Amino acid sequence: MKGLFNLVITLSIITPVTIFFGYIIMDEGDQFTAEHYMVTGLSTIPLIFALLVKFLMTGAEKE
Numbered sequence: 001m002k003g004l005f006n007l008v009i010t011l012s013i014i015t016p017v018t019i020f021f022g023y024i025i026m027d028e029g030d031q032f033t034a035e036h037y038m039v040t041g042l043s044t045i046p047l048i049f050a051l052l053v054k055f056l057m058t059g060a061e062k063e
Helices: 002-026 034-042 045-062
Strands: none
Touching: 002 034, 002 045
């Protein structure tokens, strides 16, 4: 279970970075719009949920 959480957290960290650089490459370096920032920010939601679930499950694994 611990390995699964580490995988989800790793993928959740890589996703916003990939989206961020993907927009730079697709727009050929043009400035970001509000939608670009919103999508990049929203892509961090899985990371927040994965960290929350991992935090809540740490007590359950010890017992």
